[in-house]
Amino acid sequence: MSRGSRSALQSFRAVAAVAAAFAVSTLLLLLSGIDPLAALGALVGGALGDRFALGDTVVKTCPLLVTGLGVALAFRAGVWNIGAEGQLLVGALAATAVGRACGGAPFPLPLLAALAGAAVAGALWAGIAAALRVYRNVNEIVATIMLNFVAARLLGWAVHGPLMEAAGRYPQSDPIPPAALLPLIVGRVHAGVLLALLLAAASWALLFRTGAGFRWRVVGENARAARVAGFSPERAVLEAMLTSGALAGLAGAFEVLGVTGRLFEQLSGGGGYTAIAVALTAGLHPGGVTLAALFFGALAAGSGAMQRVAGVSAVFVAIVQAATLLAILALETPRPRRAAAESR
Amino acid sequence: MTIDPIALAAATLGLATPLLLAALGELVAERAGILNVGVEGLMLAGAFAGMLGSWASGSPTIGMLCACGAALALAALFALWVVVLDVEQVVAGVAVNLLALGATGVLYRAIFGQTGSALTVATFAPLAIAPGVAALAPLRQPLPVYVALALVPAVWFFLGRTRLGLRLRAAGEAPQAAESVGVNVGATRTGAILVAALFAGAAGGYLSLAYSNTFVEGMSAGRGFIALAIVVFGRWRPSGILIGAWLFGAASALQFQLQAAGVAVPFHLLLMLPYVLTLVVLALTSRDARGPAALAQRRRLSAAAD
Numbered sequence: 001m002s003r004g005s006r007s008a009l010q011s012f013r014a015v016a017a018v019a020a021a022f023a024v025s026t027l028l029l030l031l032s033g034i035d036p037l038a039a040l041g042a043l044v045g046g047a048l049g050d051r052f053a054l055g056d057t058v059v060k061t062c063p064l065l066v067t068g069l070g071v072a073l074a075f076r077a078g079v080w081n082i083g084a085e086g087q088l089l090v091g092a093l094a095a096t097a098v099g100r101a102c103g104g105a106p107f108p109l110p111l112l113a114a115l116a117g118a119a120v121a122g123a124l125w126a127g128i129a130a131a132l133r134v135y136r137n138v139n140e141i142v143a144t145i146m147l148n149f150v151a152a153r154l155l156g157w158a159v160h161g162p163l164m165e166a167a168g169r170y171p172q173s174d175p176i177p178p179a180a181l182l183p184l185i186v187g188r189v190h191a192g193v194l195l196a197l198l199l200a201a202a203s204w205a206l207l208f209r210t211g212a213g214f215r216w217r218v219v220g221e222n223a224r225a226a227r228v229a230g231f232s233p234e235r236a237v238l239e240a241m242l243t244s245g246a247l248a249g250l251a252g253a254f255e256v257l258g259v260t261g262r263l264f265e266q267l268s269g270g271g272g273y274t275a276i277a278v279a280l281t282a283g284l285h286p287g288g289v290t291l292a293a294l295f296f297g298a299l300a301a302g303s304g305a306m307q308r309v310a311g312v313s314a315v316f317v318a319i320v321q322a323a324t325l326l327a328i329l330a331l332e333t334p335r336p337r338r339a340a341a342e343s344r
Numbered sequence: 345m346t347i348d349p350i351a352l353a354a355a356t357l358g359l360a361t362p363l364l365l366a367a368l369g370e371l372v373a374e375r376a377g378i379l380n381v382g383v384e385g386l387m388l389a390g391a392f393a394g395m396l397g398s399w400a401s402g403s404p405t406i407g408m409l410c411a412c413g414a415a416l417a418l419a420a421l422f423a424l425w426v427v428v429l430d431v432e433q434v435v436a437g438v439a440v441n442l443l444a445l446g447a448t449g450v451l452y453r454a455i456f457g458q459t460g461s462a463l464t465v466a467t468f469a470p471l472a473i474a475p476g477v478a479a480l481a482p483l484r485q486p487l488p489v490y491v492a493l494a495l496v497p498a499v500w501f502f503l504g505r506t507r508l509g510l511r512l513r514a515a516g517e518a519p520q521a522a523e524s525v526g527v528n529v530g531a532t533r534t535g536a537i538l539v540a541a542l543f544a545g546a547a548g549g550y551l552s553l554a555y556s557n558t559f560v561e562g563m564s565a566g567r568g569f570i571a572l573a574i575v576v577f578g579r580w581r582p583s584g585i586l587i588g589a590w591l592f593g594a595a596s597a598l599q600f601q602l603q604a605a606g607v608a609v610p611f612h613l614l615l616m617l618p619y620v621l622t623l624v625v626l627a628l629t630s631r632d633a634r635g636p637a638a639l640a641q642r643r644r645l646s647a648a649a650d
Contacts, residue, residue: 028447032454080434082381132623138630139576141381141434142622145569149619157612276438313453315561318446325439326421329431 046305061297083144085272091249103177122249190258360593369543382440384568390548415545
């Protein structure tokens with residue numbers, strides 16, 4: 001199958017899956033005794049209703065896009081990185097620590113240092129799970145999930161301890177100095193959004209235009225065949241996981257440096273898990289990840305309005321995510337591995 | 345600083361029970377070749393349905409049945425996807441988790457509104473075992489704790505000593521070979537998924553009906569994921585799983601005791617203890633660990649590769 005018809009098929013699957021997800025969700029709302037029109041109306045209004053809603057959608061899309069890219073890269077290499085959440089949190093932690101430590105230097109040095117610190121921290125955090133898998137045969141699903149919990153506790157410790165605000169009242173850091181912050185472009189939309197789009201383009205180029213990306217994809221398709229062809233699956237796993245973690249770490253940096261301006265515990269709101277739905281809905285393609293992140297970002301922005309206006313819990317979004325995933329899976333054309341390898 | 349060993353033992357038993365139940369169920373599924381990352385969601389659904397059932401009926405036993413039933417329904421959906429549609433098991437499991445999180449949250453809000461006050465329901469009381477003997481105090485646990493312990497040898501016997509258990513293990517080790525000698529791999533795996541769901545639902549019911557005595561959104565709090573780790577840690581054996589669940593329970597209990605004893609280590613770092621311990625133990629023991637050969641493999645794909 002040609003690449004064009006493949007991506008057309010994937011787009012069709014994604015649109016059909018989203019439609020099915022909304023149909024199922026509407027049904028569930030009806031069953032719960034909630035007026036679906038009022039609820040979904042509030043959802044759409046909160047996501048797209050006016051300039052502020054649109055801005056909110058874009059801001060909420062940003063971390064989903066960057067973590068979604070990371071998850072897609074890892075999954076392409078055949079590593080189940082369920083740890084974007086933890087990698088995002090340590091990235092946010094590192095960005096805050098670095099930004100506060102060197103915030104006195106002239107812009108944009110503190111910002112660049114904070115971004116670099118976040119990427120390294122995210123990569124190292126993912127690197128723990130990658131090393132455990134490669135050198136100690138530890139299942140990466142279990143390892144990344146455990147590391148998510150450890151990262152959340154680490155963040156909790158930081159904002160109750162060394163990074164706690166000087167006033168000592170709330171478990172949050174003091175504001176990050178302006179020289180380390182991402183400039184705002186329009187409204188609440190920050191420069192991290194542009195960087196996120198650049199990262200999407202870079203991820204595409206990495207995956208489809210470099211030798212490393214090719215090796216990752218071969219390993220992800222069939223590790224045994226890759227080894228026969230002289231590609232080391234271990235090396236691919238390490239490289240893809242480090243890259244994946246760096247992206248998630250950057251997503252964390254974008255949140256603290258572009259949105260919140262300081263560090264606190266409930267920073268991510270499960271975005272690292274949503275990233276998995278984003279990546280899979282997109283068929284693990286960086287271009288698709290951009291669109292899927294926009295969709296899930298709009299859902300996240302709209303869910304707040306839905307809770308305020310229609311009294312439907314914001315976790316309703318999780319149902320839409322689940323239904324989208326299940327529909328995508330059900331619509332997947334069965335393709336044996338051999339045929340899949342030839343179609344590239 | 346003093347640590348009370350009796351209180352520690354009692355807390356360990358209590359904290360280990362939901363992990364033990366969920367991990368034993370996951371063991372049955374994994375030995376049949378099914379990796380269900382959705383245990384967490386099944387537990388959460390069980391916790392919510394258990395609370396709901398007990399609230400409506402006033403009986404924790406009926407609540408527990410509701411807990412198992414809710415997990416069973418959710419797992420039937422999972423089975424439809426991974427057995428019939430033969431999709432990627434990890435992804436379907438992630439969807440189950442999201443679905444449970446969303447459904448319990450929306451239903452809780454729809455049924456109980458947004459009252460801040462914690463809802464309390466009829467729950468399992470601790471059994472009166474030797475009320476006068478302080479040394480036996482850890483044994484005064486609610487009934488599900490004992491049921492969970494009894495299930496350890498039961499699962500061992502089922503997997504290792506029955507024909508059905510043998511067929512189930514064959515489906516997890518060599519599905520094609522099993523199929524060729526007349527084992528219905530699809531049906532076997534579906535059965536294993538549903539049995540595992542009963543265990544995970546009971547684990548959730550235990551949380552709301554014997555441990556926390558209420559429901560809180562997202563109250564499974566990662567225990568389903570820890571159960572996945574315990575199955576690996578226990579090397580896919582019931583006895584190993586019991587040790588893993590107790591070890592993890594003890595680490596959690598110790599962390600509470602250290603906190604209560606006012607130890608100088610920051611609270612959040614103590615909270616890390618069970619997770620870090622799991623990682624360290626897995627790093628030390630996984631080198632030659634080998635799970636069921638066909639675990640999490642899609643049948644159509646592996647058939648094409650052979």
